[in-house]
Amino acid sequence: MMPRVASAETVSGTSSAQKLTFMTMTAMVVGSMVGAGVFSLPRRFAQETGVAGALIAWAIAGTGMLMLAFVFQTLAIRKPELDAGVYAYAKAGFGEYLGFFSAFGYWASACVGNVTYWVLIMSTVGALWSPLGDGDTWVAAALSTVGIWVFYLLIRRGVKEAAIINRIVTVAKLVPILVFILIAAIYLDPQVFADNFNGAGYGSLYDQVTGTMLVTVFVFLGVEGASVYSRHAERREDVGRATVLGLLSVLAVFASVTVVSYGILPIEEIAELRQPSMAGVLEAAVGQWGEVFVSVGLIVSVLGAYLAWTMMAAEVLFVAALDDDMPRFLRQSNAADVPTAALLMTTILIQIVLVVTLFSEDAFNFALDLTSALSLIPFLLAAGYALKLAVTRETYADAPEGHSRELVVGGLATIYTAFLLYAAGPKFILLSFIIYAPASVLFVMARREQGRRLFTPGELVILAVSVLGAVLGVIALATGWITI
Template sequence: MATYADAKTPAVKLSLVTLSAMVVGSMVGAGVFSLPRRFAEETGVAGALIAWAIAGTGMLMLALVFQSLAMRRPDLDVGVYAYAKAGFGEYLGFFSAFGYWASACVGNVTYWVLIMSTIGAIWPALGDGDTILAAVLSSIGLWAFLLLIKQGVKEAAAINRIVTVAKIVPILVFIILALFYLDTDVFAQNWGGADYAGSLFNQVRGTMLATVFVFLGVEGASVYSRHAKRRQDVGRATVLGFLSVFAVFASVTIVSYGILPMSEIAELRQPSMAGVLEHAVGTWGEVFVSVGLIVSVLGAYLAWTLMAAEVLYVAAKDDDMPRFLRRATADDVPVPALVMTTLLAQVVLIITLFSDDAFNFALDLTSALSLIPYLLAAAFAVKITLKPDSRTEGSGSATGLAVAVLATLYTAFLLYAAGLKFVLLSFIVYAPATILFVMARREQGRRLFAPGELAICAVSVAGAVMGLIALAAGWISI
């Protein structure tokens, strides 16, 4: 039987290579295999190039922000959550922690939906990953992984490093084969998009949540900063991981436009990368990509489950979550946080059964939930550059300020691109989380809300009520 330790449990230390693998492993998951269809539904080659230029620049700014914050505020662990708290108070810090955690849990659901959809190509009972049988099998997978991770963080991280290498290979093979079979006439026909795509601005806007989803995890090393052998490895792993995957994501998208007309790519079942390669080389291409996807997704699921539990655990250590979440085994595994992570994923998995498009719904909600934590982290970088305090190491620079401002503007634009639907759905998830905040405050015998915190709570509850009314009236749907 596992024994539990208190918040002083020594953290397992990870190397630069392992931290980099955590970043790559968390970014390279379900999203990359769905990119051809997601982009073809919205835009052509020109729009895709612009979208990747915006997303790549914006996410690079965020990666540089996390690199800078890791060095200038080495006292803060689990960056996304800790930066929001240090910059804007406990309640917004709590919201950031919960939003980031919830985003990871919803994202984990996309992995199981895509696995079941992949197998559904040969086992129709699984459909597009949204049937009852698919949900049952996915649920078994959720709880089986919890048992694996309970064996220890060090062991799980080592597995993730091996899986990261294994899943990159089929993606690179796809890019090489697609380049070899690329039809320049088809590529040229797909250049300007299609009539259904609308203006170029709307085409680019329509891809933004998909790009956010595939880049989620750029902060992976920051989340695991307390485990780093050397503090500078956190920033290095962040930038190294980002640069390693950006070219891969953009390449997968662009080369697909040279294989099939975008209208046909838009009709492919997910994972659409398998359908593209099948058209180019035959059935073995679909099988090859499908096997690579399953390995990739399981590895990403492992990385994200670790990171999600880590956020709850450290938030509880800082008294921003109820005390039961700060318990960990002697092997440094936060089991209560893992159980909560799996439970939320289970709930979302059931909800997807009522969605018209389970995969895209979960993907877009994952991206939307992550935007508030990203925005607060970027804004904190602006704040400490303009007004550093006694805990801030080093001096700010004009370049650092420009990077932080660009990252803030980029995440603000993403909120606009997400649209009112996903903002309201995010409020529905955020508002009930305040119960955990109240539990933590009561355990400490503190006042439940300061005046400013009460105002933020009122806004979140009002947004949730509006979201529920919109759902009930049919103004928005899942």
Template sequence: MATPTETSTSGKLSLPTLTAMVVGGMVGAGVFSLPRNFAQATGVFGAMIAWAIAGFGMLMLAFVFQTLAVRKPDLNAGVYAYAKAGFGEFPGFFSAFGYWASACVGNVSYWVLIKSTIGAVVPSFGEGNTILAVVVSAAGVWAFHYMITRGVKEAAAINRIVTVAKLVPILLFVVIIAIAFKGGTFGANWWGGSEGLADQVRATMLVTVFVFLGVEGASVYSRYARRREDVGKATVLGFVSVLALFASVSILSYGVLPQAELAELRQPSMGGVLESVVGSWGAAFIGIGLIVSVLGAYLAWTLMAAEVLVVAAKDDDMPRFLRRENAHGAPVAALVLTSALITAVLATTLFSDDAFTFTLKLCSSLSLVPYLLAAGYALKIAGGRGRELVVAVLAVIYTAFLIFAAGLEFLLLSCIVYAPGTVLFVMTRRERGGRIFSPAELALFVLVAAGAVAGIAGLATGLITI
């Protein structure tokens, strides 16, 4: 999951600077978990195919957001604005709510990863899903909440530290693992498990979505570019660099440990891979870099999540109470709702056998609706523009495939999150004195509510496990 990147309006940005901002904005905490997550799903060959599909698909999405930023500069209220413009207020609301909920669930994965890292030293933290781990994480959530409400709104300085903290250990990891690479181990890991190749690749899709979250951020740099055409170049150069880094971390790890051992590593699994080569300092080095990176990323994403609600409320797409700010200028109502959802999802990790993978996949699933609707809007306005039409079609196909790859389980779990969120939509419509649902909107709500009921029934009967 990437870290939202701040930029300044002073001056114009060159191609190298734009490219560096794209890279810094996309490399997040998810990369630290890649060796185990990929080894649980597939072998070397499947991993290569998965990165090729994910890289191509996410690049199409990046081009979609770049195109929309240029063609629709008036739609500056976030990703959800494209869904609203293309498909109406209720889909727009779902897009805003889903994007916000995805950010909140992603923040839970940060806490799980931190506590799992500490758990290597303090066993009572387990893999981030013990009672002690959840209680300490919840205390951390509300400590950050208090800090932000006291007026901590600028995360630029923290993000500079975060960028160094996350890139240095990752790059050092790649260099050391490349030197320690064993061809025999790599070859033995080539084909993966007993499942078919298609199923193996499908099982990696939500992992790749998670590490690429924030791909839409590249489009926001258009107005700061020294030359407008540099934005497209920076998008491609930055994205390809990040793709190469992510693929290197996951694929090179297959040349160090057998797949079965990679799949059993505790998170952050990069630490376990490095430890197997250089000793215990490797895990500590990765762990320290991860904790600094993740805490900074948590602050940035909490601010971003609250901002989604505030902007939507100012556009009359969320209830007015979410506009409320305290004396320090912090969006206190939006922050309370954000911290509350993070705490609630933290509590669910107590019932999860693999809390990090669960939150990773749920975060990715929730992000798919906003991405699909944005791609659909790009397709809707493409008209006779050949390149834009092709890119939009490919982006729609990719995001639709991701929803299929997520599987029915995570689709129903997403409905459990979406359905109660509709209360906010009802509040908004009542404030405006309008009709609550149009016939089409009511049909959509019934469909989502039915999915939520089915999801709850699945959890209760054990057909769905987390």
């Protein structure tokens, strides 16, 4: 069947008659955030900090992400005409080119994040079958490739059915995580917990906390899930409420998984566990059945998250194409209302990044940190837009209520995301530029289709910065200054 161009009302299998309820959007937020990251938390935190640093890190991350959640809540109410969340806010606040970068960066971060899911699945099975290693062997890549394209065919058949699967998985995957927290709390050894409290030998507390920031960003990706599908909400105010409720629920889970793990094994042993480290922690507490229990839960969780994020990534490209910010070929959809061109482009990038991870020193951590770094620009621009609205008082003339609160929230969210960029360090910022810069080809294609000037003077400056950053990144890789 020849592909057709979808209307603005058809996206991801949801028509104007099929609206999303508050609980459905909350489940989308939770389902998008709870994926591979939570199962990797014990080792990632133990490699950087002890209990004290972990508590501070979660307090900072939780507060910062809560500010971002409030930002999405505010923008959903004050700018109800803006759809597709992160991308739309960046465009409205800072122009078409930065809006394009936000859409592309958000999409790319989703694709790279999906690679971590396959690496983690293969690492999990690799505990039983050595050819899979830590998910970074050619055999693992081959099996992952099969999975990637099977999911492509599943989603292409109809996202409505895929969304039903995702709702079921969202509930199912929470069970092993909650059971882990309960069992680890019961088996927690107070002396082991006390010995792990300060993270001795890990440097200053500041260094310990900053070392955890990228993983906290990764596990919170998806906080904007309801915002991405905001056009389909039964009530616009439910978008922000679902975001906040989903974030607070997931924060409690993430912090609990991290903290109780410190009471099971010495920090040095947790830091050496293979991923998923949650399985190793539970095995130490109750025996091998604990590892199997977590491993099965991980596979269910990760496959559900992969499904959700693939759908969300295709949605972003599709909506950007409808708004003429991406080339028109990305508007194509099939009879099942699936954005086929955007889905194919998403799957291809996932495949490419999977191959790249074969050459990295630590495939899982590399993909995880790059995912976080790519998402920071879109988050920073969304927070900056909320701050801009409060400073300029746009939309506040007719609805002045909450101005002071929203000014503070926008400022804190902007400071938090800027701090995350600093914590990411030059390595991942340069790697992000290598991915961002070539994307301008798509922007040029879209402008040419519309017969418009390719770049304004201001946009040329942004282009020059992105290209310079990409060149520096390539040089840094070639000279060994940074490695993957």
